[in-house]
Amino acid sequence: MAQNEDLDVLIVGAGLSGIGAGYYLQRDCPGKSYVILENRDAIGGTWDLFRYPGIRSDSDMFTLGYAFKPWTQSKAIADGPSIKKYVNETADEYGIRQHIRFKHRVVRTAWSSDTQRWTVEAEHEGQVKTFTAKFVLMAAGYYNYEQGYQPEFKGSDQFKGTLIHPQHWPEGLNYAGKRVVIIGSGATAVTLVPAMTDKAAHVTMLQRSPTYMVSMPSEDALANWMRRRLPASWAYNLTRARKVLFQQFFFRLARNRPEKTKERLLGLIREQLGPDYDMQTHFTPRYNPWEQRLCLVPDNDMFAAIKSGKASVVTDTIETFTEKGIKLASGKELEADIIVTATGLNMRMLGGSDVFVDGVKVDTGKSYAYKGTMLSDVPNMAFVFGYTNASWTLRADLICEYVCRLVNYLDMYGLASATPRMGDTVHDDRPFADFSSGYFQRANHLLPKQTTKAPWKQNQSYGHDMMDLRFGAIEDGVLQFTRATPEQAAARAAVGSLAREAIAAE
Numbered sequence: 269m270a271q272n273e274d275l276d277v278l279i280v281g282a283g284l285s286g287i288g289a290g291y292y293l294q295r296d297c298p299g300k301s302y303v304i305l306e307n308r309d310a311i312g313g314t315w316d317l318f319r320y321p322g323i324r325s326d327s328d329m330f331t332l333g334y335a336f337k338p339w340t341q342s343k344a345i346a347d348g349p350s351i352k353k354y355v356n357e358t359a360d361e362y363g364i365r366q367h368i369r370f371k372h373r374v375v376r377t378a379w380s381s382d383t384q385r386w387t388v389e390a391e392h393e394g395q396v397k398t399f400t401a402k403f404v405l406m407a408a409g410y411y412n413y414e415q416g417y418q419p420e421f422k423g424s425d426q427f428k429g430t431l432i433h434p435q436h437w438p439e440g441l442n443y444a445g446k447r448v449v450i451i452g453s454g455a456t457a458v459t460l461v462p463a464m465t466d467k468a469a470h471v472t473m474l475q476r477s478p479t480y481m482v483s484m485p486s487e488d489a490l491a492n493w494m495r496r497r498l499p500a501s502w503a504y505n506l507t508r509a510r511k512v513l514f515q516q517f518f519f520r521l522a523r524n525r526p527e528k529t530k531e532r533l534l535g536l537i538r539e540q541l542g543p544d545y546d547m548q549t550h551f552t553p554r555y556n557p558w559e560q561r562l563c564l565v566p567d568n569d570m571f572a573a574i575k576s577g578k579a580s581v582v583t584d585t586i587e588t589f590t591e592k593g594i595k596l597a598s599g600k601e602l603e604a605d606i607i608v609t610a611t612g613l614n615m616r617m618l619g620g621s622d623v624f625v626d627g628v629k630v631d632t633g634k635s636y637a638y639k640g641t642m643l644s645d646v647p648n649m650a651f652v653f654g655y656t657n658a659s660w661t662l663r664a665d666l667i668c669e670y671v672c673r674l675v676n677y678l679d680m681y682g683l684a685s686a687t688p689r690m691g692d693t694v695h696d697d698r699p700f701a702d703f704s705s706g707y708f709q710r711a712n713h714l715l716p717k718q719t720t721k722a723p724w725k726q727n728q729s730y731g732h733d734m735m736d737l738r739f740g741a742i743e744d745g746v747l748q749f750t751r752a753t754p755e756q757a758a759a760r761a762a763v764g765s766l767a768r769e770a771i772a773a774e
């Protein structure tokens with residue numbers, strides 16, 4: 269085992285959230301030491317991993333971008349490489365890159381009440397490296413990077429063509445003139461269908477059931493107009509505020525008046541596809557709007573691909589794969605050269621690291637989420653989980669600000685740890701997110717629970733979270749604090765000075 273490094277804050281993950289966390293720590297906790305451990309050899313997380321044709325955001329960059337760094341490009345719906353570039357630029361502009369240790373996969377994170385410290389073990393080039401830290405921020409995303417979700421399809425080994433999962437896209441795949449079938453109806457399928465019609469002979473989206481979709485221009489004319497006339501940060505902040513208000517308004521409307529919202533959403537698609545299109549079968553979901561994430565269709569691109577005849581939608585159930593393609597329950601057979609299983613992600617908490625508190629393994633599925641960012645009975649640890657009904661970064665930004673406030677609070681009062689405790693309160697358990705999407709359903713046993721009362725309730729509301737995480741009192745009677753004993757303080761100082769000596773010797 270390699271030497272120990274002792275830190276004030278250890279961040280896991282150098283995606284959008286981890287880089288944002290670096291920025292907030294530098295801004296709000298200057299002088300605090302921090303390191304970002306990143307499993308990959310690059311910054312960007314999701315936006316580095318996914319390489320399929322057309323990869324793009326499905327929310328606007330005014331809210332997926334950071335509060336502190338204006339998105340200055342004309343496209344509001346950005347492609348993956350542009351988002352990756354934006355995150356990299358942020359890391360360089362604020363000197364965050366030098367804090368990142370690439371190719372460090374965190375596998376074990378253990379809290380000791382004796383030392384009031386986390387010990388974090390990371391695999392690095394065949395070695396286990398150990399770090400100790402007062403606070404750990406898990407910015408490790410929400411899904412398994414190694415393996416996407418792929419249901420068992422009967423007969424899939426018989427298929428003679430190419431079978432691909434979008435999470436593992438083969439570099440340089442040639443699909444020119446090929447018949448492509450994309451299984452799925454989520455954001456990835458809706459991105460891939462129009463993107464692959466550029467070269468494919470035909471693209472079929474095969475779905476078991478439809479998803480709600482809404483079109484939006486990829487460029488926001490008002491935002492671009494403001495950007496040309498106002499300082500970048502003013503234009504960005506005004507557009508960001510407008511987008512947040514619109515997202516929240518639309519979400520509440522969908523939840524409060526589902527029938528009206530449904531009618532309007534379907535009406536907009538009908539306008540694109542014409543009165544003869546079978547809307548009932550292919551575009552009318554079985555659930556109400558915003559019970560699952562709404563799929564964005566920029567500039568009506570998917571509807572244009574369907575209208576042109578280059579793409580089509582089939583709503584049916586797969587009976588079996590065959591040598592030539594897929595046999596459906598209706599008896600129909602879809603022939604394909606390439607099948608893409610856009611069937612989703614495998615959700616994962618805390619970057620897949622095993623987490624222990626005083627030797628007892630933490631079961632995230634049995635924990636409760638405090639303010640949507642800490643786990644009940646787990647001291648000095650926060651995790652970033654973005655909104656399901658709005659852009660991820662809106663919440664990531666607020667969580668990072670809250671973590672900085674908490675770290676400063678511990679410092680200011682000479683405290684060693686803060687632990688959210690539920691105590692004996694009687695509560696009404698709810699799943700982490702009020703969402704019926706398959707990936708949430710599959711991961712229910714991993715996700716921390718929520719209740720119907722603050723601070724254990726998830727509000728999915730930016731306005732509410734801003735008041736709570738940015739301005740709310742740290743001391744709320746739920747978060748419990750401990751003070752370091754003189755022995756603990758001495759033990760910690762010893763670890764710290766050993767680490768300093770080791771670093772100096774490097």
Ligand SMILES: Cc1cc2nc3c(=O)[nH]c(=O)nc-3n(C[C@H](O)[C@H](O)[C@H](O)COP(=O)(O)OP(=O)(O)OC[C@H]3O[C@@H](n4cnc5c(N)ncnc54)[C@H](O)[C@@H]3O)c2cc1C
Nearest residue numbers: 281283284285307313314325326327374408409619659660
């Ligand atoms: C295809 C796709 C499109 C999306 N589009 C949108 C969108 O338009 N809008 C939106 O709001 N959200 C979107 N999301 C959700 C998206 O993941 C978030 O917006 C955002 O990118 C998450 O950033 P993150 O840094 O929290 O996580 P990630 O991007 O997942 O980054 C996590 C990082 O942590 C690292 N890591 C994980 N585990 C460990 C470990 N044990 N040790 C060390 N490092 C580790 C990973 O290597 C990775 O670099 C999309 C997701 C996908 C998959």
